[in-house]
Structure formats: C-alpha cells, structure tokens
Amino acid sequence: MSAIEPESRERAAAALALLQGAGVLGAAAEATSITQLEGGWSRQAYVLGVRDGVGDDAEEREFVVRVKPPAPLLHTDLRQEYETTRLLTAHGVAAPVAHAFEAGENPFGGPYYVMDRAPGSAPNVWRARDRAELEANWEAGGSLAEDLVDGLVSIHAIPAAEAEGVLPLRNFEAAVSHWETVQNEMRLLRDPVLEDAYAWLRGREPDPIEPTLVHGDYRIGNCLNQDGRITAILDWEISYLGDPRYDLGYISLEYEAGKFTKPGSELLSSTADREWFMREYERRSGRPVDPEVVRTYAVLAALMLVAILTTGIRMYSDGRSEDIRMAWVRFAIPGLRQELTALMDY
Amino acid sequence: MSAPEVIRAVGEVLKAAAAQGAGDDYQRSQVLSAYSITRHLAAEEGGRAPLSAWFGAELEAILGDRGGGGWAAETDPAALGERLSLLLAELRAAGDEDSRRIAAELRAALRQLCDREVETLASA
Numbered sequence: 142m143s144a145i146e147p148e149s150r151e152r153a154a155a156a157l158a159l160l161q162g163a164g165v166l167g168a169a170a171e172a173t174s175i176t177q178l179e180g181g182w183s184r185q186a187y188v189l190g191v192r193d194g195v196g197d198d199a200e201e202r203e204f205v206v207r208v209k210p211p212a213p214l215l216h217t218d219l220r221q222e223y224e225t226t227r228l229l230t231a232h233g234v235a236a237p238v239a240h241a242f243e244a245g246e247n248p249f250g251g252p253y254y255v256m257d258r259a260p261g262s263a264p265n266v267w268r269a270r271d272r273a274e275l276e277a278n279w280e281a282g283g284s285l286a287e288d289l290v291d292g293l294v295s296i297h298a299i300p301a302a303e304a305e306g307v308l309p310l311r312n313f314e315a316a317v318s319h320w321e322t323v324q325n326e327m328r329l330l331r332d333p334v335l336e337d338a339y340a341w342l343r344g345r346e347p348d349p350i351e352p353t354l355v356h357g358d359y360r361i362g363n364c365l366n367q368d369g370r371i372t373a374i375l376d377w378e379i380s381y382l383g384d385p386r387y388d389l390g391y392i393s394l395e396y397e398a399g400k401f402t403k404p405g406s407e408l409l410s411s412t413a414d415r416e417w418f419m420r421e422y423e424r425r426s427g428r429p430v431d432p433e434v435v436r437t438y439a440v441l442a443a444l445m446l447v448a449i450l451t452t453g454i455r456m457y458s459d460g461r462s463e464d465i466r467m468a469w470v471r472f473a474i475p476g477l478r479q480e481l482t483a484l485m486d487y
Numbered sequence: 488m489s490a491p492e493v494i495r496a497v498g499e500v501l502k503a504a505a506a507q508g509a510g511d512d513y514q515r516s517q518v519l520s521a522y523s524i525t526r527h528l529a530a531e532e533g534g535r536a537p538l539s540a541w542f543g544a545e546l547e548a549i550l551g552d553r554g555g556g557g558w559a560a561e562t563d564p565a566a567l568g569e570r571l572s573l574l575l576a577e578l579r580a581a582g583d584e585d586s587r588r589i590a591a592e593l594r595a596a597l598r599q600l601c602d603r604e605v606e607t608l609a610s611a
Binding site: 329330332333340402464466468469472476478479485487 | 516520564568575604605
C-alpha cells in the first residue's frame with residue numbers, strides 16, 4: 142500500500158478488508174491505489190486498485206467504492222441500491238457486479254459498497270463533443286442505440302414480484318405526490334408553471350399496467366460504453382417498482398438529449414432516432430407504447446428533475462452544502478420549465 | 488461598469504484561475520462552475536428589466552383587475568410567483584368558459600416568458 146497517500150490508506154484498507162471478508166479477494170491481496178472520482182451529486186465514488194495474489198500469478202483488479210456522503214443531494218437508501226444491483230446482475234442486466242456492503246463506522250464517512258469497475262466511460266450529452274460522437278455512432282449503424290433499447294427492455298423484464306422487499310412499489314399517484322412534496326418542501330418560491338404541471342398530471346393518470354422494475358434515471362449518460370457497446374448501466378439510486386413507461390418518458394426529454402439553454406441533439410438521449418427507439422422498445426418488450434402516456438411521464442420526469450435540482454439549490458442556500466454546482470443548477474431549471482410548457486401544449 | 492459587466496469580469500478571473508490548473512479535479516470543477524454561474528448571471532441580469540417590463544404588460548392586458556390587479560407593478564419574483572400560482576389554481580377550479588379562456592391566455596404568456604428567459608440565458 143506504499144503508493145497510497147497516508148490520508149487514504151485507512152480507506153483503502155477498509156475496502157480491501159471488506160472484499161476479503163466477502164471472499165472476493167485472497168488474504169495476500171494488496172491495495173495499490175485509491176482515487177476519488179469527480180464528484181457525484183448524491184454519491185461519492187472511489188476507484189480502488191488491487192493486486193490479488195503473489196508473484197507471476199498476481200492479478201491487477203479495479204473496484205469502485207460507492208459512498209453515501211453525510212449531506213447527499215438525495216437521501217436515497219444505499220443498501221437498497223446495493224441490493225438492487227445484485228438483483229439486476231442475477232437477472233442478467235448489465236449492471237456492475239456488487240460484492241459487499243458496509244453500514245458501520247468506517248473511514249469513508251458514510252455507508253458504502255464495493256463493486257467491480259466496469260470498463261468504458263459515460264458520455265456527457267451536455268458536451269457538444271460527446272453528442273457528436275454519439276450521433277456518429279447512430280449514423281454508423283447505431284450499436285449504442287441497440288444496446289440502449291435492449292438494456293431498458295432487460296430492466297423492464299424484471300416483474301415487481303421478484304423485487305418486492307428490495308424496492309418500494311410506487312404507483313402513478315404516489316410518484317406524482319412524492320415529487321410534488323419534495324418540490325413544495327424545497328422551493329424558494331412558488332412557480333405557477335410547476336404547480337400547473339402537477340395539476341395537469343393528475344388529470345392524465347394512465348391506465349395501469351403490470352409494474353416492473355423502473356430505473357428512474359435511464360439515459361445514455363448513465364451507461365458506460367466502450368468500443369461502441371454499452372458495458373454497464375449505472376446509478377440505480379432512484380429506482381423503484383412501478384410503471385415501466387416512466388423510463389420512456391424520462392429518456393424522451395430533450396434535456397436528456399443535451400438541451401440546456403441551447404438545443405441538444407435531435408436524437409433520443411443523443412443516441413437513437415426517437416421513433417426507432419419507441420418502435421424497437423415496443424417490438425422487443427411486447428409492451429405497447431402510447432405516445433400520450435410517454436408524454437405524461439415525460440412531464441413527470443421533468444418535474445422530478447426540477448424537484449431534485451431545487452433540492453440542491455435549497456441545500457446550498459441553507460448552507461448545508463458548499464458545492465457550488467448546487468447553486469449553478471438554477472440555470473438548468475429554465476430549460477426544463479420551457480420543455481414542460483411545450484409538453485403541456487401551453 | 489454595469490452589473491453584468493462586473494459579473495463577467497469576475498468570471499474571467501475564475502476562468503483564468505481554472506486554466507492555471509490549481510487544485511485537484513474537484514477544485515477545478517468548482518471554479519469552472521463558478522465561472523459558468525457568472526456567465527449566465529450576467530446574461531440574466533442584462534435581460535431582467537426588459538423581460539420584466541414585457542411580462543408585466545402582458546399580465547395587465549390578460550388579467551386586468553383580476554387577482555387584485557397591479558400586475559405591471561409587481562416586480563418581486565416571489566410575490567409574483569405566489570400570486571400567479573394562486574390565480575391559476577382558482578382558474579383551474581372555476582372551470583367555466585371565461586376562466587378557461589383566461590387560463591389559456593395566461594399559459595401562453597408563461598410559455599413566451601419561458602422561451603424568452605431561455606433565449607436570454609443562451610446568449611451567455
């Protein structure tokens with residue numbers, strides 16, 4: 142552990158011991174590095190480098206340590222996220238393999254779990270260069286689009302009954318009420334467009350369908366890709382059991398195609414032709430796609446995003462966070478509000 | 488110097504600090520975020536007065552004395568948000584033809600406001 146900075150050694154040792162205790166690593170395994178990844182919003186992440194074994198048989202491995210910090214943007218349950226990830230891999234979904242969870246006192250300053258580091262990187266659709274690369278992939282045959290739709294179909298193939306006890310069941314009204322409550326508790330001022338949108342939603346409750354596992358934040362930016370293929374689907378912290386069409390509404394948002402104050406890509410999530418994606422989802426899942434239901438869930442998704450961003454603004458305003466990005470996100474809300482007015486045919 | 492010009496000047500200092508590479512990734516991302524805030528804030532401040540005047544005039548024309556009147560003079564965003572939220576809720580609840588018409592006109596004005604606000608920020 143000599144290459145690791147002294148202040149990080151306790152963390153590396155703790156994560157290593159957790160993996161050894163879970164039988165993932167042998168007694169001779171040694172931590173070789175630990176580095177913090179660029180800050181997430183509700184989770185901190187570290188990459189742990191390990192040499193497992195001795196001599197020529199030693200294997201270099203990398204793990205990700207996912208930590209719930211003391212003041213996260215969202216107070217979502219990390220153990221639930223860990224259990225969800227294990228459930229997903231057991232069902233063949235391309236989620237990272239999670240090995241062990243630690244809830245007790247530890248050097249990371251909050252509960253954490255350790256998972257394999259999947260290969261690849263996640264694109265940022267709000268960066269023009271990343272959008273151009275994603276669009277080029279679509280033009281070249283759309284291998285990422287194929288994986289994106291297959292990934293969603295595989296998630297929605299997990300029936301709610303198989304995830305009971307792991308994830309909460311949230312019907313349409315519960316989902317609307319949940320985010321409305323967050324918005325009302327966190328807002329700095331009342332917004333007539335947002336309040337009208339919640340009322341609009343209540344008049345458009347879709348006919349219920351069989352609930353499944355819902356990712357809740359499904360977009361190309363939450364997928365690692367390498368050589369034009371998706372290698373892992375990440376960020377399961379707001380997943381739940383409910384109407385799978387929510388994920389279709391969410392991924393159809395222009396915001397998720399890179400719109401901020403300027404338009405993003407015309408492709409869905411900067412990755413796939415919009416009509417192609419919905420048609421292929423319908424064909425591969427066997428689940429009909431009603432554009433009006435997708436529109437309803439797109440409004441709910443935009444409201445969820447605003448509620449989360451508002452939470453960040455409130456935390457910064459109240460001095461509970463010193464992360465300036467929490468103040469910066471106020472400039473993301475006008476574009477989402479604009480998208481809401483378009484979706485509701487204002 | 489106008490307020491937007493001063494904000495932009497502060498932003499240029501932050502941009503230069505980030506470019507010098509001081510600190511770790513987290514610190515650099517914080518400085519770049521602060522720079523981005525100054526760009527958007529300068530654009531927002533530059534467009535605030537004309538946007539507010541336009542929206543106030545729109546509300547006067549649509550609402551007149553409804554909801555207490557005085558719409559063009561209402562410049563406090565929190566007070567305006569509160570009043571418009573209450574009024575739109577009343578119009579939704581009333582449901583008569585006149586209320587539906589006014590609600591539709593108010594929504595059209597709100598959409599234009601959103602469009603203009605985003606257009607202003609896009610100039611950052």
